Amino acid sequence: MKTEARTAVLRVFWPWIRRQKRLLYGSFIILLLASVIRLLEPWPLAFAIDVVTGDVKDNTLINSVGLNHLTTENLLWICAVGVVAVAVLRAIASYVSTIGMALAGSQVMSGVRQALFAQLLRLPLSFHQRARTGDLTMRLINDIGMMREATVTAIVPLLSSSVVFLGMLSIMLFLNWALTLLILLPMPLLALGMLYSSRKIREVSRTQRKREGELAARSAEFMTGIATIQAMSLEKAATKTFNGSDTRSLQQNVRTKRLSAGLERQVDILIAIVTALVLLLGARSVLAEKMSAGELLIFISYMKNAFRPVREFAKYSGRLAKAITAGERITELLNLKPDIDRQVGLSLASEQARKDIRFERVSFAWWDAKGESEHCILHDLSFCIAGGSSVAITGSSGAGKSTLIQLLLRLYDPYAGKITLGGQDLRDYTAESLRKQIGYLPQESLLFGVTIRENIALGSNGAVSEEEIVAAAKLANAHDFILKLPQGYDTTISERGTSLSGGQRQRIAIARAAIRNSSVLLLDEPGVGLDSENERLITNALTRLMRERTCIIVTHNLSLASRADRILVLDQGRIVEQGDHHTLLGHRGRYFELWNIQKGIAP
Structure with a gap:
């Protein structure tokens, strides 16, 4: 995906992101705190190793804080308490920052989903006649859900690891600048590899989301026409068509996983090579008494964590590519302009x-x-x-x-x-x-899966009383059959009103038009x-x-x-x-x- 496209997605989503800026700022500050605490994790263990091996005199930090006069027992207790304290503090800070980021991400995605639904209702009839309902539903539900999941499971960990990387890089330069430069040498190679692989993954993900949209549209089409399919014994033909679309989607998914897995293995191999070189040269520095064993342990621990953003990017590349593609699909709809502006x-x-x-x-x-x-x-x-x-x-x-x-x-x-x-x-x-x-009675009387009372009241331009609902139903010759239903006006009907007969649906639609008083x-x-009886009732009502x-x-x-x-x-x-x-x-x-x-x- 090109930079312009990513910028376009961010620009469209920015109004909802801006509304959560306080929560995002607070969560980010706590994330920074969690990252600082994470930098302290290897130090208690390193102190303990230096204490046990007798290298306290070579440990720069122990000497600088004046702990070298304490007994070995006391130093080990301090290290043990330090391990627990750092873990608890990091757990609390990480929990709060993760929940905050997740809440902000969910609020943003919820706002985008509501705006997308409103946009779909505003778009002209000509658009909906060309579009496929299943694909639009997938964009509204699945694509938004995918972006929300990526926010929590990929973007937040990547952000945290990136902040930690900067902190660890600073400490590694302080401990041994030569080894740190050695670690940074393969970074350009890693960046090029990730850039190439991620571009391929995004292309495949874009194709996969399109395939999945077609699959959703096809399944919605079949479910809508299930009565016809069963009546004409078309189950085998429908299954064959669906399976063909599903197989093509599966192939794209496997290709995405293969590219992601290949990128992860490339990163693992490069990290292993760098680790081996650092271990070799670091051990020589310990033998030459240029650094303690504990400091080498800290350095190696930081080095492995420093590569975490790279490793996590490789791990989450497929998920991120799908999320970015989902963002493109959502932005495409949000950027459409209705032919008729309802407010002008x-x-x-x-x-x-x-x-x-x-x-x-x-x-x-x-x-x-x-x-x-x-x-x-x-x-x-x-x-x-x-x-x-x-x-x-x-x-x-x-x-x-x-x-x-x-x-x-x-x-x-x-x-x-x-x-x-x-x-x-x-x-x-x-x-x-x-x-x-205007009161409108369409050829196909569409009813919603709510109560009959609510279906009639939908026609009103404002608040409506019970008496007005009953009067409209009586005008439409619907009152008598409504009272015979299990819960009367409170009976919840099935989706699209299929639990009622055609004549009953039309009479409720007439009541809806009547209560509008247009x-x-x-x-x-x-x-x-x-039939003739229902036609007579409908004609009299009209x-x-x-x-x-x-x-x-x-x-x-x-x-x-x-x-x-x-x-x-x-x-x-x-x-x-x-x-x-x-x-x-x-x-x-x-x-x-x-x-x-x-x-x-x-x-």
Whole structure:
């Protein structure tokens, strides 16, 4: 990964890091204290060796602090107490610093995850239609989790070891500068080896995370369609496809482990060579009485610890590479700019929302990655919907009916022409205030895995009372069946509402739209796929809901369309007919043909 990319990740994460600066500063100071204590670890043992071997006179530190007059027994007791004291103090400081760093890292990652989730909700519908849900879920959950784990298990130990390295290097220079320079000689070679290997590991990790994202997307796709897979006996085909993706991910994982293990072994071999040279030359210095045996022990102990940052980098290189790659994937999403800024523009008041809606030469098309028109959906549409009236939009599949609903909700903006509400372009209003004034009943009634009461209350723009929830349910013909459920309104439904029938889901969705008490109502294929009894209940509920509201109904059901004040017939993105039910039948055009087909009347 290039330096610019790492800087970009840090720049995106910096606002959340800055919020934890007090905790980070405090943890870092305690980390420094733990590192200083760690520098003292070999000294009690070195004193004990010099005391036992009689080299006290050669030990510079013992002589400098004036302990050489004490008896051997007393010196050994001091060494023993020192070993325990240093261990206890280091354990306390390390524990506090680790917990502090872990807490700060978790807080940062939690903030990033919340921001990423909010960003995914803000990104346009066109993005979500291209993206794969499983991969987005993996970025939101797994990638954030991987970065949090790397913070605790890799970055904190590396930071601690790096601080200790600087302290130990200073003491080693004081004890024997020549041996210290010998230790530093292989460092450039180690740095080059690590730079090359880590770059390879990051490349492989990036590919692996992409493979794992594809695997998550594939598994989510299969789980969503589990009923179809089982009904059509597609288990073997699904398993074969999944196993193929899993095998490719496994191969990348093995390659990452192989590169990490190779880097670790290279470091171990170089450290072993340097240790052998230091031991040989250090022993000669002891024999020449230039340093004591205890000081040589301290030097070798420091030397092995001095290489710890290098060894730990090699050990954690794979984990760090995955964390950096995860950071790139998160940053990629956080840097995306929504096509429509929900907060910019005028606030739409309910009085304004009750006025006329006009489409003025509106055209819309899907665009490819190069920004070229891929498929034109709507062509130069112009019509007016009077405030408080109802308009049904019908026509063959693919004519652009649902696209009109999406434009009114500003899920997309037209690439030509404009849509006005009370004479004001919809793009002049904030998307948020516009959508608050619109009740929307989608073709697929999506319910969430919470109670029925909460599902209905979600439609409200503010606090809602129990009486309002019950009134909305009664309007939607849902109250009676809700009371028959085990916990009534407190019944928790399954994910996506699959524990309820299609008709029950639609009636709860109607109650949700009713409690919104919006000025404009958009209905996308209401009652589709229901039996006659449920369709009757839904139609009656919608008739009550549509009163005194501007209503746009997208439907193939011409019996429902005939209840509207006006009907628009779309064909290939153009209005081919418009008028009320009786007028259109009298024209004997496209609407007349569709009506006869639905009623089974021979031409």
